[in-house]
Amino acid sequence: MERDTEMLERIAALEQEVRSLKTEVQQLKQHVKIEQVEVAPVKKEPVKPFDRKKLPVPDTVAVPKEDPIPKKEKRSLEELFTRALPRIFTVILVLGVLWGLKLVSDYGFLSDSIKIIAGFVLSIGLGACAYYMEKKKKGSRVVALSLYGGAFIVGILTTAAGAILYDVLSLYVALVFALIYIVYGVFISYVKGNEALTALVVFTSLLLPYLLEYMQFSGVIIGIFVVLLFAVVQVVILKHTQRRALYIGTAFSVLALAVVSIFHDERLVFFAFAIIAVFSLFLLSFLRLYSSNSKLHASLLFTFTVIILSLINGILSQEETPLLIALVLFFAIVAGALYIVFKRADRLMIDMFGTLSAIVLLNIITQLNISSEMSLLLMIVVAFGGMVVAVKHAILFMKWVKGITFSVLAFFVLMFYEVEPFSSLKHLNIVLVIAMLVVLYKVLLQYKAAPVEEKKRLFKLEDIYPCLLYLVALLYVWKLDWAYMPQHYTTFLAFSVIAFAFAAVLVIKRGIVGKFLPWLATGVYGFAGLVLLSTVWVDDQAVLVAIIVRILYFAILWAIVADAWEQGWIYKNYKTFFSQNTEKLTIASMIISIIWIFSITNFMNFHDLINWSSAVILNTVFIFIIACFSLFLAAKRSYSNLKMVGIGLLFFGIIKMIFFDLSELDILIRSISFIIIGAIGLVISNKLLGKGKDE
Helix, strand or coil, rough: CCCHHHHHHHHHHHHHHHHHHHHHHHHCCCCCCCCCCCCCCCCCCCCCCCCHCCCCCCCCCCCCCCCCCCCCCCHHHHHHHHHHHHHHHHHHHHHHHHHHHHCCCCCCCCCCHHHHHHHHHHHHHHHHHHHHHHCCCCCHHHHHHHHHHHHHHHHHHHHHHHHHHHCCHHHHHHHHHHHHHHHHHHHHHHHHHHHHHHHHHHHHHCHHHHHHHHHCCHHHHHHHHHHHHHHHHHHHHHHCCHHHHHHHHHHHHHHHHHHHHHHEEEEEEEEHHHHHHHHHHHHHHHHHHHCCCCCHHHHHHHHHHHHHHHHHHHHHHCHHHHEEEEEEHHHHHHHHHHHHHHHCHHHHHHHHHHHHHHHHHHHHHCCCCCCCHHHHHHHHHHHHHHHHHHHCCHHHHHHHHHHHHHHHHHHHHHHHCCCCCCHHHHHHHHHHHHHHHHHHHHHHCCCCCCCCCCCCCCCCCCHHHHHHHHHHHHHHHHHHHHEEEEEEEHCCHHHHHHHHHHHHHHHHHHHHCCCHHHHHHHHHHHHHHHHHHHHHCCCCCHHHHHHHHHHHHHHHHHHHHHHHCCCCCCHHHHHHHHHHHHHHHHHHHHHHHHHHHHHHHHHHCCCCCCCCCHHHHHHHHHHHHHHHHHHHHHHHCCCCCHHHHHHHHHHHHHHHHHHHHHHHHHHHHHHHHHHHHHHHHHHHHHHHHEEEEEH
C-alpha cells in the first residue's frame, strides 16, 4: 500500500509540472509577460482526478480572430421572382398598349399616323419616366431598367410597324429611326451595365436585318450590319462581364445571318465568312471572360462551335473550294485559341480546343473525298471527342448530350453497316466504333466520379460496360463470319470465338471483367454448346471443323474442372464459388461429358465416319472411363456424392452393355468389348475394396 501511495504522489507531482509548463508555453507564444508564480510544495493528499477544463487561462491572452470569408450572395426564389416582376409587367404594359391601339384602329377612332405617333410618344415617355425615377431616386432601379428596355422595344416595334404594316414611314426614315434606337439601346446598356437589358437590346436590334431585307437591301450590307452590331455590343459585354448576353448575342447574330442567307443564294460565301467573323469575335470575348474550370461555359463553347461548323458546311455544301477555304480559316481561328489557352496552362480549355481543332481538321480531310460514310464517321468522331472531354472534366450537360448522340450513331453503325468489302469505309466505321468503345471504357474508369457512400448502387460501370464490349465483339465476329467464311464453315468461327472468349473471361482478373460478364459469357457458352449438340447436319466439307469445335468445347470444360482441382488462375479469381462447388461442378461435367460423347459419336455415325457398332462401343467405353475417373477423383478428396455418381455410372454402363449392346454388336466385337470392360471393372473393384479395407 505504501508503494502505491508513493507512486500516486509522484504522478500528481508530474501532472502539476506539466500544467505549469503548458501555461508558460502558451504565454510565450502570445508574447505576454506574466509574473512568475511560485509553485506551492506538493502535499501528500489524496489524488484527485485531473480536469483540463479547470486550468487557469491568463486574461491577457488574445485569441486572433479570422475574417469571415465572404459568401456569394444567393437570392431566394421569392427575391428572384420579385426582381423579375418589373420586367414581366413592362412586357404586359407594352402588349396591352399595342392591343389597345389595334382595338382603337379596328373601330376607326385613330388613323395609322396617329397610332405611330402615339407609339413614339409612349417610347419616349417610358424612357423619360425611367430617367426621372433615377434622377429623383424614386422607386426601384430594377423598375427603371425595365422602363428603359420597354422604351427601346416600343420604339423598334413602332418603327417596324410604321414602315412595313401601315406604310406611314418611308423605308429610309424608318431605317434612320431604327439606327437611332439601336444607338440608344447600346448606350443605355453601356451606361447601366445590366445584363438582362443588354440581352434585350441585342435581341431586339437583330430584328433590323429583317427590315433591311424587306427594304431589299443588298445581302452584303445586311451581313456587315450584323457583324458590326455584334462587334459594338462586345464593348458593353466586356466592360460589364456579361457572359449570358454574349451567348444570346452570338446565337441570334448567327441565326440572323443564316436566315437572311436563305434569300441570297448568290451571296452564300459572304454569309459563311460573316458567320466565321461573328465566331471570331465570340471567341475573343469568351477567352477574356472565361473563368477557369467553368464546366458550363466550356460545354456551351463546344456546342456553339459544333453548331457553327455544321452551319458553315450546310451553307457551302455546293461550293467545294470556298468551303475548304472557310474550314481552313476556321481551323486557324480554333488553333489560335488553342495556343492562347496553352499559354494560360488551362487544362480544361486545352482539351476543349484541342478536340475542336481535331474535329475541324478531320472535317477538312473529309472535303477531299466526301461521302455519306465519311460524313457519318465525322459525326461519330465529333460526338466521341466531345464525350471524352465531358467525362474527363465532369461536364454533366455535355456528357449527356454527346453520350446520347454517340450511342445512337454507334448503334446504327454496328447494326446496319456491313464489313464487306474489307477495305470499305463502312467496315472502317465499325472498327473505329469498337475502338472508341474500348477507349471510352478506359477514360470512364480513369475519370469516374468518386464513390458516394450514401448511395448504394446495385451495379457499377465496371460491371455493365465489359458486357457491352463482349456483345459488340461477338457481333463483329458474327459479321466477319458470314461475310468472309465459306458457306459450309459459317458460324464455326463465331462458335470458336465464343469458346475462347469464355476461357479468357475466366482467366482475366475480376476487377477487369466485372461482376456480370462471367455469367454472361457462361450463358452464351452454354447456349452455343446446346446449339452444337442439337446440330447434326453440316456440309460435308465442314465435318472435320465441326468435330474440332465440339472437341474444343469439351476440352475447355475439363480445363476449367482441372483448374478448380489444382487451384489455378480461375480458382483464384473465383475462389469463393469453386471452394464451395468443386464437387458439384465435377459431377455436372461428368454428366455433360457423357451426353457430349453421345452427341459426337452420333454426329460421326451420321456422316459415315464410324459405323453404328463402333459408336455403341465408344459410348459404353467412355461411360466406364468417366466412371473410373469419377471414383478416382472421389477417393482423392473423399467426395461422397462424386463417388456415388461414379458407382451409378458403372451400373448404368453395365445395364447398357447387357440390355442394349448385346443386341447391337456381333459376337467378335461383343467379346472384345466385354473383355476390356470386364478388366476395367475388376481394377476398379479392387481399388474400391482395397481402399475400403484399409480404412
